Amino acid sequence: MAxxxxxxxxxGVLYVxxxxxxxxxxxxxRAIQVLRESDLILCEDTRVTGLLCRxxxxxxxxxxxxxxxxxxxxxxxxxRLASGEAIALVSDRGMPSLSDPGEELVDHLWxxxxxxxxxxxxxxxxxxxxxxxxxxxxxxxxFLPRSGKERRAALAAVxxxxxxxxxxxxxxxxxxTLSDLVATGNDARMVMLGREMTKxxxxxxxxxxxxxxxxxxxxxxxxxLVIGPSDPAPVFVPEWSDLRLRVLELVAQxxxxxxxxxxxxxxxxxxxxxxYRFVVSQEH
Numbered sequence: 248m249a250x251x252x253x254x255x256x257x258x259g260v261l262y263v264x265x266x267x268x269x270x271x272x273x274x275x276x277r278a279i280q281v282l283r284e285s286d287l288i289l290c291e292d293t294r295v296t297g298l299l300c301r302x303x304x305x306x307x308x309x310x311x312x313x314x315x316x317x318x319x320x321x322x323x324x325x326x327r328l329a330s331g332e333a334i335a336l337v338s339d340r341g342m343p344s345l346s347d348p349g350e351e352l353v354d355h356l357w358x359x360x361x362x363x364x365x366x367x368x369x370x371x372x373x374x375x376x377x378x379x380x381x382x383x384x385x386x387x388x389x390f391l392p393r394s395g396k397e398r399r400a401a402l403a404a405v406x407x408x409x410x411x412x413x414x415x416x417x418x419x420x421x422x423x424t425l426s427d428l429v430a431t432g433n434d435a436r437m438v439m440l441g442r443e444m445t446k447x448x449x450x451x452x453x454x455x456x457x458x459x460x461x462x463x464x465x466x467x468x469x470x471x472l473v474i475g476p477s478d479p480a481p482v483f484v485p486e487w488s489d490l491r492l493r494v495l496e497l498v499a500q501x502x503x504x505x506x507x508x509x510x511x512x513x514x515x516x517x518x519x520x521x522x523y524r525f526v527v528s529q530e531h
Contacts (some may be wrong), residue, residue: 254284255281259329259362260333260334260362260363261324261328261334261353262365263349264282264336279305281366282307282335285334288305288335288336289310289352290309290312291312291313292311292313292339293309312348314348317352324352325361336348341371342368345370369445371415372413374441375413375439375472376473379439379441379475381411381473381475384410385411386408386413388414391416391424406436411474413472415470421470424472426460429457433477436474437475438453438455438475440473441472442468443469485515490525491525493511497511508522508526
């Protein structure tokens with residue numbers, strides 16, 4: 248079969264398609280062809296996606312799908328899919344559903360027996376995470392609430408998490424977000440800034456949160472902030488002699504020696520054998 252005759256889409260399927268986060272050369276041929284063959288493309292901003300489509304000779308009709316019309320659009324989209332149309336969903340940049348429209352539509356289709364396929368592409372969150380060198384697991388927080396108790400709760404959750412955290416932020420809000428994070432008392436926390444990723448003026452910076460917050464500059468471009476995991480609190484382990492006294496106290500209360508040693512060793516994550524040897528060695 249000739250390559251040109253191969254169909255990349257099936258009827259009745261929603262294709263969630265990743266778009267470039269900056270560099271157009273990162274877009275896959277498969278993603279481009281799926282958009283060409285779909286009956287409709289759902290997009291946040293028809294002007295933004297229209298420019299991308301013209302660049303890649305994609306003539307599929309566009310329909311706006313954003314946070315303000317999601318609920319009214321979902322029944323229409325579901326009906327068109329049920330009639331056999333193949334529909335693609337894109338965001339302005341990156342993967343839909345990651346702090347962009349799409350999550351509710353995909354959830355609706357799963358609950359109603361619809362079909363979903365994903366055409367993977369670049370994501371700002373994973374690009375920044377890989378560049379950071381911070382360990383997994385990580386928690387993706389997306390954009391934090393702008394104000395009020397929701398923002399305070401989100402900031403608390405970010406800094407209290409033992410995992411690496413990933414935050415999206417607009418440039419005109421970035422200084423305030425840094426200031427709010429410093430105010431939580433985590434100014435020594437290691438962070439990694441990713442800005443204008445995959446573009447000509449791509450910038451990565453890694454260092455203490457306070458140092459980043461003190462930079463005197465105007466931030467430009469979409470920003471990803473990766474927050475390194477918090478250092479685990481030091482675990483206090485008493486001296487061996489104090490542990491032996493704890494064992495003797497339990498024995499005096501009627502607890503068998505082996506059981507007392509097991510309890511104390513478990514409490515401080517110690518070797519039962521080593522603690523037993525020390526206790527026995529002190530009996531002579």
